[in-house]
Amino acid sequence: MLSLVVLISGGGSNLAALIAEAEHASYPARIVAVGADRDADGLLFAEQHEIPSFTVPLSSFETREEWGRELLRQIEQWRPDLVILSGFMRLLPAEVVRALAPRLLNTHPAYLPEFPGAHAVRDAMQAGVAQTGASVIIVDEGVDTGPILAQERIPVLPGDGEDELHERIKVVERRLLADVIRRIADGTIRLEEYAR
Numbered sequence: 001m002l003s004l005v006v007l008i009s010g011g012g013s014n015l016a017a018l019i020a021e022a023e024h025a026s027y028p029a030r031i032v033a034v035g036a037d038r039d040a041d042g043l044l045f046a047e048q049h050e051i052p053s054f055t056v057p058l059s060s061f062e063t064r065e066e067w068g069r070e071l072l073r074q075i076e077q078w079r080p081d082l083v084i085l086s087g088f089m090r091l092l093p094a095e096v097v098r099a100l101a102p103r104l105l106n107t108h109p110a111y112l113p114e115f116p117g118a119h120a121v122r123d124a125m126q127a128g129v130a131q132t133g134a135s136v137i138i139v140d141e142g143v144d145t146g147p148i149l150a151q152e153r154i155p156v157l158p159g160d161g162e163d164e165l166h167e168r169i170k171v172v173e174r175r176l177l178a179d180v181i182r183r184i185a186d187g188t189i190r191l192e193e194y195a196r
């Protein structure tokens, strides 16, 4: 049974989906804590499911490095097997990535390496592409540059607004993430192969 810590910054709909998945007795992972860099709306899902949570606001620290060290300390208290970034909108300091890698995963709403960064869906729309995608990666010290564990193409439909497209992408992200975690649990994905 893998222990997961999930980090969020926003609404947490992907967190909610992972909570629902993990509540199936047959799922080989459980969420032991949820962390956030702010008083994120998604923390309500943790509260509703009696999952412990913590917030480490960047604004409470003099430097990003100090913030990162406190965030890492709070994460490691739970001794997670995997840390999942799920709509976490901060770049982690390299020291934090190094401490957690390769057990640190992120979902991204694009077909990486296409459209990295915080505005992937908007960027895809502005580029006028006919298809985009969703990806699950191991976080490295770059911006969405880590090894790709799973990804899938998603069409951009005529009349799509950013929100409609993003919601369609999130549905795929949730399925890819749940499957990647399952494959790590059963050994078909071996994260140690990605260790530096």
Ligand code: GRF
Residues within 6 Å of the ligand: 010, 011, 012, 013, 014, 015, 042, 086, 087, 088, 107, 108, 109, 170, 173
């Ligand atoms: C997801 O698309 C995630 O990939 C991106 O932000 C979105 C989070 O959505 N980084 P939510 O907060 O889980 O609804």
